[in-house]
Amino acid sequence: VSNRRRNIFILVFVALLVVGSAIVVATKTTTLGLDLNGGTRLIFQARPTPQNPTIDGSDIDRSIEIIRKRTDAFGVSEPEISRIGSDEIQVGLPDVSNASRAEQDVGKTAQLYFYDWEPNVIPNPVKTNVPNGEADFSRLYDAVRFASKQTPECFENKCTTTGPQYYLFDSRTHAWIAGPSQVKEDLFAQLHGQTQPPNSVILSVPQGTLVVEEGPNGQAAPDDFNSPDAHWFVIRDRPALSGTDIKDPKPNTDDLGQPIVTFSFTDTGRQEFSDVTKAISERGLQNAPPGVAGNSQLADQYSGHFAIVLDQQVTSRPIVNFVENPNGIDGRNGAEINGLSAQESRDLSQILQIGALPVTLDPISSETVSATLGQQALDQGLKAGIVGLILVVLFLLAYYRFLGFVAVLGLAIYGLFFFALIKLIPITLTLPGIAGLILTIGVAADANIIIFERIKEEARGGKSMLSAISAGYRRGIATIIDANVITLITAFILFALATANVKGFAFTLGVGTIASLFTAVVFTQAFLGQFGRARFMRSPTALGASPEQRVRWHFDFTGLSKYFFSVSGVILLIGALGFATKQLNLGIDFEGGSRITVGLEKAATVDEVRSTVEAAGISAPEVTRAVNNELGTNVFDVDSKASPAEVRSVQPALQSQYGIVPNGFNATTVGPTFGEQVAKSAIYAIVFSLLVICGYVAFRFEPKYAVPVIIAVIHDVLITGGVYSLTGREVTSGTVAAFLTILGYSLYDTVIVFDRVRENVPRLPRATFSQIVNRSMSEVLTRSLITGLSSVFLVTVLYIFGGATLQDFAFAMMIGLLSGTYSSIFIASPVLTHWKEREPAYRRRRERIEEQMGGIVPAFPEENLVAREGGPEEPVRAETPIPAAPAPSRSQVPGVVPEPPGPVAPPPPPEPPERREPSVPAGAPLEGDGHGGGEGEGPAGGDGKPDVGDEIAEPDRPELSEASAAALRRLREQRGGGRQRKRKKHGRNR
């Protein structure tokens, strides 16, 4: 297939894809995440139950299935339920704003047990004037303390716990803090520092004894264990039936119209129910004094109870009247649970119908975003994306002209493909996902920049436009693939290891990178190949490739690296002092706690809001005014260490006091265990990405190239962290995403520089490594600056328009971009230079050049005496003169005029092949031993071999430094005509 046919085929294929994508975009809806759409996100940690003392994957899968059924039953559309790690479940509920109810509905274990009440109650010894079955405790502490003195015993192997249950109390006030829990350490999981707080006491209730809660006068038991409405019973854990013995639970109403849940029994359950109620009835009859047997009303006070206990709360305790039911209740009519609200009866019946969870789910994080804030975030993200895109487009058009137009066309097609993919897969679009999307615009633009810079180099080297385009793509593709593989590895590892928010970012980054590779490489190449013969394409000026448009760099990067190292060292020292004195301001994502953003209807001061929040039970809240036009003029942020239950109490308090604007209550609560997990997953992601990427770099380049890559990344992450520490900005999970992007970006940039170094090594077989690096960096610096600039455009736009979350991300990215660009040039490459120059081969080259140049090693290979002397008589190309003389390299002593080299030794004899550096491929164009050509090939020979059919570019011959020029003059005088003979003798292909 000819190139022309292939190009036409690709263009037609792309056109078809564009049409298909347009149809998808027009017809499919976009799935928006909770942060953009509004809703509630809950994260639960699974704990063992008596039935499941150890949790395995199947328990979590079963729990997810049950949760899904529950959310379906509750009418939640498109819930996102996923597993995190080994024992956590994330539940995203779009459009659900009541986190409290969602938590109850989704996470309720629904362990239902039925007890023959009186024989199992262990009466409060203080209450001697009431029947045993009513001898309760008014405080949980008293009940637990009494229960803790019971003997461990699993009655008839029916107990519902696998061991003791632990409770944590304030040792002074005896207020409940945490529990019950079957693992002592779990008591502290929701507490700050995850250690036992001072002035607290742990009590344990032995297996076989339970402390159960009952609400007042048949009402539901309050969730707050310190509530004065709650009262407590200590019972023997000897249930008669369990939740598996019931069927067909339904919401209903009793005779008084009160909501109840009715259910019937399974065959086994009915028999057991019948037996136990008969036993209760007979016992009532035995206890009743003579004469009561015929009086149903009087019989009530002597009859026993049958208690229904759901998750250690007595939901119902009906009397089994021995007059009305002398043979017990046969269970054909089922039973009922009362003391519920209408909503609760509906929810409970659903939960019982679906079945109990095989594990206990503890809520460790919850987040509620109102639809208003979600819409605002979406608008901000889209605005940032559009403005960023426009800036990049303008920049590409201005700098690359027609090539820029092609790139913009590629970007537009990329944008369409990507949007179609988002809808088609579908990818749930979140705020971090939008950040990833915007960054992929930068990645897509960069792929074009790399290739266009190559094309321009080739065009300036004298090639025709078609040749230049062909060579530019051929040589740029390896760099692009290497750099994008790095990005993909980072995205993949982020997706695999990081937490939910970061996952969205990683996924869009990964998909976007693949899509951008297609449009930036395949499409633009076909387009340019097809139109490369057009008349206007013959003018290098139209492509921004005329010689006068060239930005040339002639800078001794490695020689001056010590000064850049010093700057970095000082910045890092300041950063270290920042870490030491100011530490990092870790947000609630890491430290746990809660953040409420609330818009109030009535005006209030910070102090007033603080008082209301404190009165609602939250200790030491940090209240600040916030600006958010969507939530009105009275917007407050409330940060605290409150638990999800405590946060729930704030909303009614603020509502009653000041009123809350519609959709004006947004709360995020993160448990400390989850925060720790976020931090751990971030560290794992960073370390693992580094290891894998280093492996890749070592494989694609050589192992020594991998170490500077790591050092440069460490440099960037520490500098960014130091800036965060010094500025006191909050580190959030968005910052982690940004850190990881910095890592990817820094690696990407370093790989592009190293790729050129690798390419130049075989082309400059007599140059020192520092000269090779200087040459390489002078060639790629323009690309690095342009890419850096276009990325900074995007990040700045994110910072300005992106809203709070994207601003966090953008700030870290901005610092990281600057640091990453800097480190790839001034840290990674000099470290590589220092290390490689210790190799015997490069040491010999350096010694040889120093010997010939009187102790000087010029910054660039074309300044080497042998190169100068051997080339055509001063064949300096008619290009823009180098404005500044190259600075002396590291080995040159500043201010010291080198001694005349004296009689210059003849050029060293040709090294036998086995002594050559292995990186020099056979047949590679070698640097002439004073024979010109080799060192100044420009862009040609990127693979170390001359291009067949391509014109070899003329060498760049910059002006010499004064020292080099002086040494050269002296050498020429001393050598006289002898050089010409030697040149003939040794030849350029020596």
Next chain:
Amino acid sequence: MAALVWFTMGVALWHFTVFVPDRFRGGIVGAFLGATAGAMVSGAAAQIALGKGIGETDIATAVYAIPGIVMGLAVVYAMGVRAGVEAERI
């Protein structure tokens, strides 16, 4: 957090080794390892000796790393010089 401080100190001071003749064992990378390892060891030793927790940091935490960095660099330098002398003998 203290470990981050020591490590950052090690990396920061390592940058200045470019002013020292490159005789470190393993070159600039050997110096990097010496500086960071020394920083961590000396920082941890001081923190433990003073009975401070890993999360407690102040300006002194940064200073604790310095002796270790200097010693780490000195050890790597001495190893490099020794290796160089031996190589010359051979």
